[in-house]
Amino acid sequence: MVKNFFVVCGVCGCAYRIRVQAGYVNDYSASFHCTQCGNRIDGAVHLDPSCALVDFRLGDGSVASLTDSAENVRALVELSGELPSFKMSSAGCGCMISPYMRAASVFRFDELKEHISELEFCLDYYRTDWPTVRTALQLFNDENDGFAAEMLLRCEKKLLEEDCSERPLLNRIYCFSWTGLPMVADADARKRAKEVTARVRRLQVDALADLAGFYLASGVTGRHVLAETLEVFDQVAKAYPSLVNGFTFLKANGGYSLEEYGSYSCTPEDLKDLYCDEYELIGRLMVLFIGLDNIVRDGAFDAMPPMLNLGAKTFDKLGRVSKAKRLEAVGTGAFTGLIRRCWKPGLRNAFCHNKTRFDSETQLVQALRDDGTVDPAGDTYLLEMACECILMAREILVMREAVFYMLGRGIWTDGA
Numbered sequence: 001m002v003k004n005f006f007v008v009c010g011v012c013g014c015a016y017r018i019r020v021q022a023g024y025v026n027d028y029s030a031s032f033h034c035t036q037c038g039n040r041i042d043g044a045v046h047l048d049p050s051c052a053l054v055d056f057r058l059g060d061g062s063v064a065s066l067t068d069s070a071e072n073v074r075a076l077v078e079l080s081g082e083l084p085s086f087k088m089s090s091a092g093c094g095c096m097i098s099p100y101m102r103a104a105s106v107f108r109f110d111e112l113k114e115h116i117s118e119l120e121f122c123l124d125y126y127r128t129d130w131p132t133v134r135t136a137l138q139l140f141n142d143e144n145d146g147f148a149a150e151m152l153l154r155c156e157k158k159l160l161e162e163d164c165s166e167r168p169l170l171n172r173i174y175c176f177s178w179t180g181l182p183m184v185a186d187a188d189a190r191k192r193a194k195e196v197t198a199r200v201r202r203l204q205v206d207a208l209a210d211l212a213g214f215y216l217a218s219g220v221t222g223r224h225v226l227a228e229t230l231e232v233f234d235q236v237a238k239a240y241p242s243l244v245n246g247f248t249f250l251k252a253n254g255g256y257s258l259e260e261y262g263s264y265s266c267t268p269e270d271l272k273d274l275y276c277d278e279y280e281l282i283g284r285l286m287v288l289f290i291g292l293d294n295i296v297r298d299g300a301f302d303a304m305p306p307m308l309n310l311g312a313k314t315f316d317k318l319g320r321v322s323k324a325k326r327l328e329a330v331g332t333g334a335f336t337g338l339i340r341r342c343w344k345p346g347l348r349n350a351f352c353h354n355k356t357r358f359d360s361e362t363q364l365v366q367a368l369r370d371d372g373t374v375d376p377a378g379d380t381y382l383l384e385m386a387c388e389c390i391l392m393a394r395e396i397l398v399m400r401e402a403v404f405y406m407l408g409r410g411i412w413t414d415g416a
C-alpha cells in the first residue's frame, strides 16, 4: 500500500510529494533538506496494519506544512522504513515501482525476508534491551564487578535464556560484548577477531606485559580502553535507526547503486559525530596494533621499524602524531594487516572544521579545503557514509579483541 502526502517548505514555498510505502517497520523518522533553500524538514511515519493506516506527520521543529494540494511539486521523496529509496533527482523514473519490487531484484526472497526480520528485531533491541546490556558492560569497565554480574544475569536470562552465572565474569562480559551488538558484529568481524586472538596468543607474555605496562604507566588499564570502545558502540546503538539503510546496502553487496539510491533515515548532521568519534578511536587503537606488530617483528612493542615512516621515531611519540598519519600503518604488519581501511580522513577533518557541503538532490557530502575548493578525496554519498559508520564499528570490534585477550591473561590491570 502506498500513500502520498504533500509538504510545503516554510522557507521558500517549494512543495514535495512524500510517497510512503507501507512496509514492515511501523514507526520511523525521515528527514530531508529542501533542494531549493536547504531548510531541513523532519517528519515521522506511523503505520498501523490492523486498520490499514498510513500516516505522515511533520516534526515539531520543522518549518514546513502539510497540504492537500499537489501544486508546484518540485520533487518526490520516497520513504521506506527498511529499504534504500530513490534519490529526489531520479524520482521521476522511480515512482512506478515500489522499493519492495526493486528489492526483489536485488535479494533472493528468503534472504530479504530474513534481513527485514533482523532489522525489525534490532530496531526494537537497540531501543529497549541495549540500555541494560550497556549498563552491565559499563559497570564492568568501572570495576563494579558485583553489580555488573547482577545486570548481566538479567540480560542473559532475557536474551540467551540460560543461566551463565557459574562462568567467570570476564567470559560473560566478553560474550555479551559480541552478542550484545547484533548486526553490527558480523561474521567477518568475528573471523578477523579470532585471527587477532590466534596471533596475539603466539606472542611472548612478557612482551605483551611490557606493552600493557606502557599504557599502565599513564594510568590506562585494559578496562579503560574497553570503556572507550563502549562509548562509541553506545553511539552506534543509538544511531541504529539512522543506519538501517546502510545495513541493507551492505547486505545487498553491490545490488544498489550509490548514484541512484539514497537514504532519508538520516542527514549528514545525524552521523557526523559518530563518524568522527569512530575515526578518532581507531586512530587511538592503532597505537596498540602498531605495538603488537613491533612485537611480532622484533620482540618488543617499542621497536619501531625504520622503514615505517609514521612521523614518530620512537613508539612513545606515536601519541603526538596525527591520527591520519597513524592510520597509514594499516597493512604494514601482522596485526595492522587485519584492519580494513573504510574511512576518509579528509571527510573527518572537514566535519571537525565544519567545512562540508551537502547536496540534497544527489545526497553527496563534500569536503571543502581552507580556500573553499572541494577536496574530491572526501566525496561521500550519505548512504555510503552510513555504511562507513557501520564498517568502522566492525574494525573497532576487531581491534578490541586484543584488549580482551590481554585482560584474560591478567596483564592489563592496575594490580599487574
Ligand SMILES: [Zn+2]
Pocket (backbone or CB within 6 Å): 009, 010, 011, 012, 013, 014, 034, 035, 036, 037, 038, 039
Ligand atoms: Zn525551501
